[in-house]
Amino acid sequence: MEKLGKLYLIPNTLGGESISDIIPADVIKISTQIRHFAVEEIKSARRLLRKMDREFPIDDCQFTILNKRTNEAELMKVLLTLTKGNDVGIISEAGCPGVADPGADLVALAHTQNIIVEPLVGPSSFLLALMASGFSGQQFAFHGYLPRERKERIRKLKDYEMDAKRNGTTHIFMDTPFRNNHVLEDILNELGDSSELCIASNLTNFNGTVRTMKITEWRENAYDLGKIPAVFLIGVSQ
Numbered sequence: 001m002e003k004l005g006k007l008y009l010i011p012n013t014l015g016g017e018s019i020s021d022i023i024p025a026d027v028i029k030i031s032t033q034i035r036h037f038a039v040e041e042i043k044s045a046r047r048l049l050r051k052m053d054r055e056f057p058i059d060d061c062q063f064t065i066l067n068k069r070t071n072e073a074e075l076m077k078v079l080l081t082l083t084k085g086n087d088v089g090i091i092s093e094a095g096c097p098g099v100a101d102p103g104a105d106l107v108a109l110a111h112t113q114n115i116i117v118e119p120l121v122g123p124s125s126f127l128l129a130l131m132a133s134g135f136s137g138q139q140f141a142f143h144g145y146l147p148r149e150r151k152e153r154i155r156k157l158k159d160y161e162m163d164a165k166r167n168g169t170t171h172i173f174m175d176t177p178f179r180n181n182h183v184l185e186d187i188l189n190e191l192g193d194s195s196e197l198c199i200a201s202n203l204t205n206f207n208g209t210v211r212t213m214k215i216t217e218w219r220e221n222a223y224d225l226g227k228i229p230a231v232f233l234i235g236v237s238q
Contacts, residue, residue: 005082007110008034008089009097011122012048015229016205019051027120028052034089038066038078040102045091066090066102079109094229096124100144100174125231126172129200132210133170135235140170146183153183154190160234161191170235180225183232188222191215191234198233201225212237 010031013022032053039045042063049056064078082088090097090106096119097103110117126142143160147153160171175183187197198212212233213221 002083003085004113004115005036005084005086005088006116006118007082007107008087009103009107009117009119010034010089010091011096011120011124012044012092012094014094014123014125014204015202018204019048022123022204023052024121027122030120031089032056034087035060036062036064036078036081036086036088037091038064038088038103038106039091040065040067040093044093048091066106068102070102070105075106075109078106079113079115082110082115083113094125096122099124099126100142123204125200125203125229126174128203129198129210129231129233130170130172132200133198133233133235134212134237135170135196135198135233136168136238137170139168140172140235143171143173146173146175146179148179150182150186154186157187157190157234161195164235165195168236170233172231172233174231177225177227177229180228180230184222184225187232187234188215188219196235196237198235199225199230200233201228201230203229203231 008030011023013019037045045063046058078088090103092101092103095101098107107117130137130140146156163169164171193216195215196212197215197218200210202208
């Protein structure tokens with residue numbers, strides 16, 4: 001029986017140029033031994049691998065695009081690579097594959113063929129934000145990206161606010177950087193004065209910030225989130 005390859009979930013940085021103090025050495029060693037990759041964006045994946053190893057043989061590697069438009073036929077090609085005994089690494093644009101980023105479909109396929117799936121340790125924006133928020137880490141929900149349509153977005157925000165007050169649940173969500181200011185505006189306009197909000201922005205970068213305040217305080221201390229990666233949390237301080 002032919003040996004199967006492994007599917008590795010390779011963490012990416014959350015932004016910035018630093019890598020040695022964010023990605024563990026063992027993860028770098030494993031990642032740079034792989035030659036087949038399923039990636040959200042080829043250019044940034046190549047950049048990450050070159051940061052891991054300046055001599056990494058990019059030209060010897062095979063890169064397959066893995067995003068929300070990837071069809072089943074393309075996924076099956078990657079699966080075939082694995083069944084032929086080749087290890088494959090999944091790389092998202094930032095953070096951990098499969099968490100508010102592509103990867104889950106390929107992982108699910110790998111499980112159907114008894115292929116070993118190995119998640120590698122790296123930065124997760126929502127977990128880092130939760131750790132630093134002061135909100136409950138025992139009972140929380142990660143919702144990924146908010147609805148684009150404003151009316152539906154506000155409805156979701158109010159649902160999170162109500163559940164946080166009633167049950168103490170921490171609600172974690174995000175949006176694309178160019179919509180961050182619109183999200184913050186909706187939060188400050190629509191939620192109650194005493195509700196609590198945490199914003200974690202530019203995590204792991206030199207200017208990273210995590211602040212938790214009541215909505216009434218945020219109205220006096222809000223800052224420009226335009227083009228800045230950010231995670232929002234609605235919860236109750238412990």
